[in-house]
Amino acid sequence: MQTNLRPRRPAAPPSPGGDERAARRRAERRARWLWRIAGYVFFVGLWQFTSSFLVADFIVPPPAVILTEMWDIIASGQVWVHFGATLRTIAIGFAIAFVLGSATGLLMGRSRWWEAFLSDWVMATLTTPGLIFALVTAMIFGLGPTGPIVAVVVTSFSYVTVNVVEGVKAVPRDLTDMARSFGRGPAQILRHVYLPFLAPYFFTATRYGFSIAWKIATLAEVIVGTAGIGFMMRQQFQQFSMRGFLAWVLLFFAFALFLERVVLQRRMRHVLRWRPEVAR
Amino acid sequence: MATIKVTDLRKEFVTDTSTVVAIENVSFEVGGHEFVSVVGPSGCGKSTLLNILSGIESATRGTVDITEGDRQAKLGYVFQSARLLPWRSVIDNLLFVQSTRGPQVRARCERYLDMVQLAHTARQYPGQLSGGMQQRVGIARAFSIEPDLLLMDEPFSHLDAITARSLRRELHAMWQETRKTVLFVTHDVSEAVELSTRIIMLARGGRLVADLPVELPFPRDPASDAVALARADLLRRFESLDLLAT
Numbered sequence: 001m002q003t004n005l006r007p008r009r010p011a012a013p014p015s016p017g018g019d020e021r022a023a024r025r026r027a028e029r030r031a032r033w034l035w036r037i038a039g040y041v042f043f044v045g046l047w048q049f050t051s052s053f054l055v056a057d058f059i060v061p062p063p064a065v066i067l068t069e070m071w072d073i074i075a076s077g078q079v080w081v082h083f084g085a086t087l088r089t090i091a092i093g094f095a096i097a098f099v100l101g102s103a104t105g106l107l108m109g110r111s112r113w114w115e116a117f118l119s120d121w122v123m124a125t126l127t128t129p130g131l132i133f134a135l136v137t138a139m140i141f142g143l144g145p146t147g148p149i150v151a152v153v154v155t156s157f158s159y160v161t162v163n164v165v166e167g168v169k170a171v172p173r174d175l176t177d178m179a180r181s182f183g184r185g186p187a188q189i190l191r192h193v194y195l196p197f198l199a200p201y202f203f204t205a206t207r208y209g210f211s212i213a214w215k216i217a218t219l220a221e222v223i224v225g226t227a228g229i230g231f232m233m234r235q236q237f238q239q240f241s242m243r244g245f246l247a248w249v250l251l252f253f254a255f256a257l258f259l260e261r262v263v264l265q266r267r268m269r270h271v272l273r274w275r276p277e278v279a280r
Numbered sequence: 281m282a283t284i285k286v287t288d289l290r291k292e293f294v295t296d297t298s299t300v301v302a303i304e305n306v307s308f309e310v311g312g313h314e315f316v317s318v319v320g321p322s323g324c325g326k327s328t329l330l331n332i333l334s335g336i337e338s339a340t341r342g343t344v345d346i347t348e349g350d351r352q353a354k355l356g357y358v359f360q361s362a363r364l365l366p367w368r369s370v371i372d373n374l375l376f377v378q379s380t381r382g383p384q385v386r387a388r389c390e391r392y393l394d395m396v397q398l399a400h401t402a403r404q405y406p407g408q409l410s411g412g413m414q415q416r417v418g419i420a421r422a423f424s425i426e427p428d429l430l431l432m433d434e435p436f437s438h439l440d441a442i443t444a445r446s447l448r449r450e451l452h453a454m455w456q457e458t459r460k461t462v463l464f465v466t467h468d469v470s471e472a473v474e475l476s477t478r479i480i481m482l483a484r485g486g487r488l489v490a491d492l493p494v495e496l497p498f499p500r501d502p503a504s505d506a507v508a509l510a511r512a513d514l515l516r517r518f519e520s521l522d523l524l525a526t
C-alpha cells in the first residue's frame with residue numbers, strides 16, 4: 001500500500017550532553033566570580049586613591065590601615081564579645097518578630113475582618129523611621145540590652161507580616177480545595193500546603209526583616225548600648241577615631257554578607273529544591 | 281458502592297457585576313455499581329456539580345447525600361487539571377492523601393503509579409513531568425485511596441489518544457472488578473458511550489435535560505453497530521441541545 005507518511009530525515013543531533021552543560025555552567029560561575037572580584041578591586045582601589053590623593057589620612061585612612069585595625073579587633077577577642085552581644089539582640093528580637101509577624105500575617109491573609117482591624121497599624125510601623133523606635137525604646141527602657149531588642153521586634157515585625165499576608169493571599173485555591181476534598185484537616189493543610197507555599201515569602205521576609213534588624217540593633221546600641229557593634233562604633237566616634245569606626249563598620253558588613261550569602265541562600269536553595277529553576 | 285442522592289440542587293455564583301446560575305434545579309439518584317457519565321457543552325456546570333458533590337463548593341439550594349452503607353462515602357476526585365503539590369515528589373503526593381501510613385499503603389500507592397505507567401517517576405517532582413504525566417499522577421492519586429465513589433472531571437482530555445485509550449480500559453476494568461461508583465464528566469460522546477451504564481446530560485444554565493440508561497453489554501467495541509448507533513443518537517441530542525441554548 002502506498003502511503004504519504006514517508007519517514008522524515010533523521011532528527012537533529014542530540015542536544016548538548018550533561019558534561020558540556022556542566023562545563024558551561026562552571027565557566028559562567030567563574031565569570032561571575034571574576035566580575036565580583038573586579039568589583040572589589042575597583043572599589044578598594046577607589047578608596048585607596050581617595051585616601052592617598054584627595055583627603056587627609058585621618059579622615060579616610062587607607063585600606064591597609066583599616067585591615068590591620070580589623071585584624072587587631074579580631075585578635076584581641078573584642079570582636080566576639082561585641083558581635084555576640086549584637087547577635088543576641090538580633091536573634092531574640094527577630095525570632096519574636098518572626099513568630100508574631102507570621103501569626104499576624106496568617107490571620108490577616110485569611111480574614112478580611114482581621115485585615116481591616118490591623119492593616120493600618122502594620123503600615124504605620126512599616127513606614128515609621130527606625131530611628132523613632134530606637135529613640136522611643138531608649139527612653140522607655142534606658143541603658144541596657146532590652147531597648148534594642150524591643151526596637152528590633154517592632155521594626156522587623158511589620159516586614160514579616162506584610163510578606164506573609166501577601167503570600168497567604170496567593171496560596172492557590174486549587175490546592176487547598178484538592179486537599180479538603182481528600183479529607184485533609186486544617187492542620188495538615190497548614191503544614192503541607194500553606195507553609196511550603198509560603199517558604200519563599202518567609203525567606204524574603206527574613207532577608208528584609210534581618211537587614212532591618214541589623215540596622216536598628218546597631219542604631220539602638222549607638223544610643224543606649226552597653227556592649228555590641230553599635231556601642232563600639234559610638235566609642236570610636238566619641239574618640240573621633242575614623243580608623244576604629246570604619247574597622248567596625250566593615251566587620252559588620254563582612255558578617256552580614258556571610259550570613260546572607262552562605263547561611264540564608266544555602267538554606268533557601270535546599271528548601272526550594274522542588275522548583276524547576278532551582279533544581280538544576 | 282456508594283449511593284448518591286441529589287435533590288433540587290441549585291448553585292448561583294454571585295459576582296460584583298452579575299449572578300451566574302451554574303446548576304439549576306438538578307435532581308438525580310445514583311445507586312450502587314453504576315458508571316454515570318455527565319455530558320454537556322462547556323460552561324454548563326459539570327465541574328461545579330462535582331465540586332458540590334465533593335464538598336468543595338456549597339449549594340445555594342437543595343441537598344446532596346452521599347453514603348456508603350450507613351457511613352459517609354470515601355471520595356476520590358480527579359480534577360480537570362492535575363492539582364499536585366509541586367513541593368512534594370510524585371509518591372509523596374499520593375501519600376499525602378492517605379489516611380493511614382505504613383509499608384502496605386506505600387506499596388498500594390506504588391501499584392497505582394505503575395497502573396498509569398509512572399512508577400519510574402516516583403521520586404521526581406511534578407514540575408519535572410509533562411502535563412499529561414501530571415494528569416496521570418492525579419488519576420493514580422484518586423485511585424490510590426480506593427474510594428467508594430470516583431469523581432472524574434474530563435480526566436483523559438489532556439492525554440494522547442493511545443494513553444487515553446489504555447487508561448479508559450484500565451478504568452473500566454477497575455470499575456468492574458471493584459464495583460465502585462463512578463461519576464465521570466466528559467464532553468466526548470464516544471467516551472461516554474463506551475464506558476457508561478448511564479448518561480446524564482446537562483444544558484447551558486445547568487439544567488438536567490436527559491438521563492439515559494446505556495444498555496449495551498461490555499466490552500463495547502467502538503466500531504460495532506450498536507455502539508455507533510448509540511453514539512449517533514447521543515450526538516443528535518447533543519446538537520439539538522446546542523440549538524436550544526442559542
Ligand SMILES: Nc1ncnc2c1ncn2[C@@H]1O[C@H](COP(=O)(O)OP(=O)(O)OP(=O)(O)O)[C@@H](O)[C@H]1O
Binds near residue numbers: 326
Ligand atoms: N468560582 C466561580 N465564580 C463565578 N462563576 C463561576 C465560578 N465557577 C464556575 N462559574 C461559572 O459557572 C458556570 C459553570 O462552570 P463550570 O466550570 O461548572 O463549567 P463546566 O461545565 O465544567 O465547563 P467546561 O466543560 O468548560 O469545564 C460557568 O458559567 C462559569 O462561568
Ligand SMILES: [Mg+2]
Binds near residue numbers: 328360433
Ligand atoms: Mg469543567
